[in-house]
Amino acid sequence: MTAQLNPRGDVAVLVPAAGAGVRLGPGAPKALRLLAGEPLLVHAVRRIAAAGSVHTIVVAAPAGEVEAVRRLLAPVAPVLVVPGGAERQASVAAALAAVPAGPGIVLVHDAARALTPPELVESVAGAVRSGHDAVIPVLPVVDTIKEVGAGEVVLGTVDRSALRAVQTPQGFRRSVLAAAHAAAGDPLTDDAGLVEKQGIPVVCVPGSEYALKVTRPFDLALAEHLLAAGA
Numbered sequence: 001m002t003a004q005l006n007p008r009g010d011v012a013v014l015v016p017a018a019g020a021g022v023r024l025g026p027g028a029p030k031a032l033r034l035l036a037g038e039p040l041l042v043h044a045v046r047r048i049a050a051a052g053s054v055h056t057i058v059v060a061a062p063a064g065e066v067e068a069v070r071r072l073l074a075p076v077a078p079v080l081v082v083p084g085g086a087e088r089q090a091s092v093a094a095a096l097a098a099v100p101a102g103p104g105i106v107l108v109h110d111a112a113r114a115l116t117p118p119e120l121v122e123s124v125a126g127a128v129r130s131g132h133d134a135v136i137p138v139l140p141v142v143d144t145i146k147e148v149g150a151g152e153v154v155l156g157t158v159d160r161s162a163l164r165a166v167q168t169p170q171g172f173r174r175s176v177l178a179a180a181h182a183a184a185g186d187p188l189t190d191d192a193g194l195v196e197k198q199g200i201p202v203v204c205v206p207g208s209e210y211a212l213k214v215t216r217p218f219d220l221a222l223a224e225h226l227l228a229a230g231a
C-alpha cells in the first residue's frame, strides 16, 4: 500500500507515538488515549495530513500496537507505521529509517501535540525550504522563572528574555537529521538537541498555543475545552 499523501510534496513527517504517558497517569499508551472520543494520535495525524506539502507520514507506534495503529489510521490518512523504541529518540530513529526516497525535508512531531494546526506544519517546513537546516517552533516564557536549591529555597531570578519554550513539529533538512541521529549518544528530549550537538544552527519560528503537549491530566482537559471551542 502506498503511504503517500501529496506525491509532489517535499516533506516527510515522523510522528513518535510510542510513549507510555506516565505523567498522564495509568491507562493505555498516551497516543491512544481519547480526546473527545478519538485517540490523540488520530487528531494529530488528521491535522498533519491537512498540510499541503506533506508527502509521507511515518508513525512510531507502541511495539505491541503496530497492527492496531495501522487499522486505526487507515480511514484517517495513508501512513507508514513502524514499532517505536524504549526512548523517544529511538522511536524517531525507527521512523526516520522508514522514510522513502523523495522528501528532502523531515519534520518530527509529537503525537501528544494533538491539536497542532496544519499551518504550523507548513510554517516550519517553509522555514526549512527557505534555507535553514533546522527549525523549531517556540513560545516566549511568560512566567517569572526562579532557580531553586536545597529545600526549595530560591537562589535567584533567571533572566527570561532569552528563554523559549520549545514545541514540535521540529523541521530539518533530511541529511542533517539523518547525520545527527547517526552520531547520537545518550538520548535527548528533542531532535534539535541532537542537531545542536553537531554545531549546526537551529532557528526559532513562532509556535502556537494550540500545539500544547498533552503531558498531564490538566493538559488533556485543556485540549478537550479547546476542541469544544473549535480548535
Ligand SMILES: Nc1ccn([C@@H]2O[C@H](COP(=O)(O)OP(=O)(O)OP(=O)(O)O)[C@@H](O)[C@H]2O)c(=O)n1
Residues within 6 Å of the ligand: 015, 016, 017, 018, 019, 020, 021, 022, 023, 024, 030, 031, 060, 084, 085, 086, 087, 088, 089, 091, 092, 110, 111, 112, 113, 213, 214, 215
Ligand atoms: N519511547 C518513546 C517515548 C515517547 N515517544 C513519543 O514522544 C512524544 C513526546 O513524548 P512525551 O510527551 O514525553 O511522552 P511520554 O514519554 O509518553 O510521556 P511520559 O514521560 O509522561 O511517559 C509522544 O508523542 C510520545 O508518544 C515515543 O514515540 N517513544
Ligand SMILES: C[C@](O)(CO)[C@H](O)COP(=O)(O)O
Residues within 6 Å of the ligand: 088, 110, 166, 167, 168, 189, 190, 191, 213, 215
Ligand atoms: C520534543 C519535545 O516535545 C520538546 O518539547 C519533547 O518531546 C519534550 O519532552 P519532555 O520530556 O516533555 O520535555
